[in-house]
Amino acid sequence: MTWQSPIAPGISWYQATLEERPAYPRLEESTSADVAIVGGGFTGLQAAYHLAANGTDVVLIDAARLGDGASGRNGGQLGTGQHWWPEDMESKLGPERSKAFFRIAEDAKSHLLDFAKTHGINIDFQPGQISVAHKRNMEFSFKNHVEALAERYDYPHLSFLSKHETEERLGSNRYFCGIRDIGTGHIHPLKLLIGTGKAAATAGARIFEMTKADNIEQKEGRIAVSTERGTVTADRVLIACNGYIEEHLEPGTAAKVMPIRSFIAATRPVTKSEKILPGGESVDDSRFVVRYFRKTKTGELLFGGREAYTADQPKDISKHLRRQIAEIYPALKKIEITHAWGGNVGITMPRRPLVHEIMPGVTSIGGFSGHGVLLSNYCGKLFAEELLGQSSELDLYRDLDIPAFPGGGALRKPLLFLALTWFSLRDRF
Structure with a gap:
């Protein structure tokens, strides 16, 4: 059952x-x-x-x-650092505390992967994450973030992606630029x-x-x-x-x-010919009401988001997510959605x-x-x-x-x- x-x-x-x-x-x-x-x-x-x-x-x-x-x-994405980028945390907490929080997040990343390996837990880890900008004017802050982590935080795993490179990595022209992080990845939580x-x-x-x-x-x-x-x-x-x-x-x-409802849909496996996320990275975008998506090891697209105008528990979760999928991948507007679910994200x-x-x-x-x-x-x-x-x-x-x-x-x-x-x-x- x-x-x-x-x-x-x-x-x-x-x-x-x-x-x-x-x-x-x-x-x-x-x-x-x-x-x-x-x-x-x-x-x-x-x-x-x-x-x-x-x-x-x-x-x-x-x-x-x-x-x-x-x-x-x-969504299964590990990410890097805390919610705020380190250079933003510097202005709020000072450089030393910001560096301490970045270090603790890196320790957390190592601990998770080591724990799974030590205990023989197959978490379906896949490397790589891309953060993308939904507004054109974010290019400067994205470039600055890459430089700040390399120069002040000893984190050389980020690279800036132009609009063309972002399109190639995502298989979508919806975003204006991005940052690729090869020092993290995503899992089956x-x-x-x-x-x-x-x-x-x-x-x-x-x-x-x-x-x-x-x-x-x-x-x-x-x-x-x-x-x-x-x-x-x-x-x-x-x-x-x-x-x-x-x-x-x-x-x-x-x-x-505060609990925020977030929803995720899983599609049927996408094919190589559809050219979606060919590098296998997970993706998060720059919206406050963030959209996040990735392919599983078996090819399903997992797409998460939040519709601010829906009820707390909408009757048809997939309807709202299908619309958001189609905004980024128009060719998938009629793709089969096999599972749709939600849950609470706790924010302060x-x-x-x-x-x-x-x-x-x-x-x-x-x-x-x-x-x-x-x-x-x-x-x-x-x-x-x-x-x-x-x-x-x-x-x-x-x-x-x-x-x-x-x-x-x-x-x-x-x-x-x-x-x-x-x-x-x-x-x-």
Whole structure:
């Protein structure tokens, strides 16, 4: 029977191409642990693995199945750096902090690929990513970005693409220039997620699916995470719900992390004669309401975007994405779409990750703002290393100023509609 996520619409191509997807039990009775983790995405599972592998007793609970959230349903692009380009971060945080954040993102990239190799996880890695400009006046900033990373960040893997070169690489004349990055790539995120879950369970972490956290409170010197059928009592708690954080569970995080619905469609395999992405790179464009696409190893085009004017869960996801595909690839306007799905991307106001303590012993991590494949995995590892006394790197994120959205959690949805509508209009002009 095909599994339909209770927290996100549509059946993903990722799920349809799995050979197996292990199921984990519900929590049926109260238990205790050294560390309790709420959320079974990349952050929670990486933390669970590294803690359990070092002898810590860990219980992880997830409200749905592992991979039902953004970690198992995203675009699969690794990217380079943080959300903001380093030269832009320099003006906001200073050159030294900007370089520290770039270094941590490169460490995150190496960690992800090394983790998959060490644990025998076939993540379908393909090298290369292209960032493209949807406006003509972006050429200077694209060229400057290539130079800045080579000269100040010791990252020689970028090359500027002229309009003609961009057309050749994409098989589309829709964009004005681009940047090719051969130091990164794209993956099958659900394979990585499932492999990380297996590694955590093998290391000794106790994982429970379909177990929703209802409340978190301090009780008799420890922290109690209550669920429908039992309570997990622990010395430390990690909340790793990202774009699925609920206000009743943790209002402080909900006020600072806004969920944006993003949608992806998978087409039938494109042929070589169609000359689409002949180099196999993934693509992201410069729109605020970003469009991102790539070919899988078997040739399917995965195309992601967000339509600001649709309902939160449109009845026909593929209709809106087909229109966007046709804007970039007119010849594909009638191509067969085999799968269409959506999910939440967690963003913060400054588009930087949120790491904060909501009460003594309870840490919340999220708001990766479109860079979650790399950063969520690594932040989970850093959380574990912090508890084990092995690293203090997580303080880089903890020291960031992440303000609440105006109106807090209660106004997230109306603000989301207004913001996406406004930026969608800006993207057009």
